[in-house]
Amino acid sequence: MFVTYKVISAGVVVRPVDPRGTFRSCPGSGHIDTRNRSTRDDFRGVSCGLAGPADYFAAIDIGRRAVCHVAGDAA
Numbered sequence: 001m002f003v004t005y006k007v008i009s010a011g012v013v014v015r016p017v018d019p020r021g022t023f024r025s026c027p028g029s030g031h032i033d034t035r036n037r038s039t040r041d042d043f044r045g046v047s048c049g050l051a052g053p054a055d056y057f058a059a060i061d062i063g064r065r066a067v068c069h070v071a072g073d074a075a
């Protein structure tokens with residue numbers, strides 16, 4: 001399934017994101033491997049050892065893919 005939507009809110013521009021692969025992509029190292037997902041709920045990066053809730057890491061990965069620009073980011 002391809003998630004297609006565009007939201008402009010609070011200066012954050014969101015672009016369409018293809019969620020395929022997020023369940024096995026490591027947010028720490030970017031390493032993609034089906035073995036990263038040890039169980040349905042648990043994630044453990046085989047490359048870097050990063051471990052935690054699988055859904056949480058998938059959300060981080062999707063968020064990184066989605067946000068391409070933050071207005072006012074001139075600090």
Ligand SMILES: [Zn+2]
Pocket residue numbers: 026027028029030031045046047048049050
């Ligand atoms: Zn990793």
